[in-house]
Amino acid sequence: MGLSRRGLLTAGLLLPVGGLAYYPLRGLSAADGSDAVEAASPLGLADDLANPPEIHASDGVLRATLRMALQDVTLPGGATELRNYGALPGPTLRVHPGDTLEIRLENRLPPNPDRGTPVMNTPNRFNSTNLHFHGFHVSPRGNSDNVYLEIEPGQTFNYVVQLPDDHPAGTYWYHPHRHGSVAAQVASGAAGMMIVNGTLDEVPEVRDAVERILVVQAPIAVEGGLIESMDSIWELTAERDFLINGQYRPRIYLREGEVQHWRVLHAGDAQFLPFTLDGLTILEIGRDGNPLDEPEEMTEVDLAPGNRVNLMVRAEKEGYYELRRPAFNQGIQALPEVHLADVIVLPADSDRVDSSIPMATALPSGPLPENRILTDITEDEIVAQRQFVLGTRTVEGMYKNMTFTINGEAFDPRRDDVVAKLNTAEEWVFINETPFPHPLHIHVNPFQVVAINGEPEEYKHWQDTIAVPAAGTVTIRTRFTDFTGRFVMHCHILPHEDLGMMLNINIEE
Ligand SMILES: [Cu+2]
Structure with a gap:
């Protein structure tokens, strides 16, 4: 189906408006004193990739409402309807060790068309949901990180998730986890990043760098609207639109010599995401929720669905670069190259970036701080x-x-x-x-x-x-x-x- 639409895209007619959130943020709300931060480019540039909106804990508690609902969107692959938190991606939730998350999950999806007893391990009830806090070291019981819950259409559920005082610091994410409807909902973009600030953020070179959030999602535009069967997403080669923070092939800016800290989440449902950024220096400093023992220089970073990575990215020279997934074989299946983003390195003294925005130039070296509870298992x-x-x-x-x-x-x-x-x-x-x-x-x-x-x-x-x-x-x-x-x-x-x-x-x- 996508040929004519993709033709239009090539002509530039469907390119997103850079800098602005590509889709409206209907599902976001911070409640009762938690701080909300608007989506924004960390360099303050109108056509730069914006970090998603954030909700921050205040006085040790993060209160937020996530509203699972239908969202009409026009993806590069066509107009479609998604089940998600009202935005691609959902808001970033930022907390510290010891904080409590109080998340009100409202399931505003329509009733399930299939109402009989589902057959276990077949796709079913795509409008039933729940919430998983991926990577969190928290209780799996009751109204904490309990994936056995089913929140039916029309129902609301209050999650309370208590992080231990010694919780590792790192990059995490939330997404639905109701067995039978997980793929359909995550492939609809129901996901957002969670950040536990701590040890890694105290490294001077990390602390001083501009922080970028990159949530990679790969929704599929389904002819006729909503995903009502696994058939549309079953094939690994089904044509997915790779988006970063909801934008198709966004622009990402750095200044010559600048070092930025990128948190990258692969929130896709099926395809792996090896990626390259030739011409820039990339140090991997963390993976999933944890710092590496020391920075490791990479020419290609490999993410499976669910993985996160912390990168220090240094722009060596003014110019135009491309963030790409090279063509590769996922097992026996060949997957094509994907042009993920344009990366533009401005002159170091570019007057496009306000001089009040700090410019870090140092890369971290030597041992990185450990998360102290994660001692070697002998x-x-x-x-x-x-x-x-x-x-x-x-x-x-x-x-x-x-x-x-x-x-x-x-x-x-x-x-x-x-x-x-x-x-x-x-x-x-x-x-x-x-x-x-x-x-x-x-x-x-x-x-x-x-x-x-x-x-x-x-x-x-x-x-x-x-x-x-x-x-x-x-x-x-x-x-x-x-x-x-x-x-x-x-x-x-x-x-x-x-x-x-x-x-x-x-x-x-
Ligand atoms: Cu598998």
Whole structure:
């Protein structure tokens, strides 16, 4: 369908108005004294990529309303209707360790057309929702980060999420997590960034740099409007419109010699996002919720759906550059190059940027601060080893007559797949028997990546989402601290999750 529209696009007729939010911000509201910050370019330029609007905690509490509703938008791929928080993306929620989030989730979607009992592990009830706080080390119970809740159309639910005083500082995100409708809703752009400010932000070179938020989303324009079936998003190669902060191919400005701190979130539903920015210097300083041990210079940064990265980006020379995803193979499927953004480096003394806006020029070096509770999990701390085989199974009558499985089983909310003790640590091996990668995400507790394809990792980084290579393996270690209760581990290619690649972990006293 997209040919004629894409033709128009090439002619420049559908290019977004730079600097302004591409879509209206209907779903955003900060309540009861929490501070709201408007979307704005960090350099104050009208045609520069704006950071999304933010809501900040005040006096230790962040209160906000997220309104899940239908949104009419015109994407580059065509006019369509999305289910999201009223904007692409939702507002950034900014907190500190020890803060409490009080989030009122209003489900304003219309009634579900399918009202019978859903068949588990088939896509269903696309208008039912809930909320997940991806990467947060918080309780999975009650009205905290509890993904077993179902908030039906017309219902409102009040989440209260208490961050521990020693919560790691980093970049996180929120999105719906109701099994059966996760892919449809995240592929509609229902997501926003969460930032826990702390250790990494105190590094002088990071503190002094202009901070950019880049929320990458990849919604699909569906002919006739709303996604009513998984069919429109099922194919990995389905044509997605890659947006950054809701803008298609935005402009991103720096000044010659300037160093900026970029927080990048991959909030897409299925395709991986390796990206390059040739001509600029890129240091990776953090991944998911945690600083690296020291800055690492990158020519290509790899993000699976769900991953976040902190980058220090230095503009070496005035000129025009491109943020690109190169063409690559995701397992057995070839995916095309994507031109994500134009990057424009102005002269250092450009009068387009107000002189009151600070210009950092130093890159961090040497060891980065650790998040202090994330101490290495040693061999003698491990009380159990487990294996998880990732696969698929033919099951007649299911969507595409298949389920995605872990150890041969598709998700069953009644079954405890892992039962473990609080304050113990375990080593887990993921064995991928399929010809495509699966980014595994574990809720509540981050994990240390120990080995990939049997090769020990020199530096065992803490993450919450790790791509298990096609026909490959990943070994992790995880420590269950602070919180008892049930939560999930699943593939963050969200159609795989909806089709069963998820299991339950129950942490007992
Ligand atoms: Cu998967």
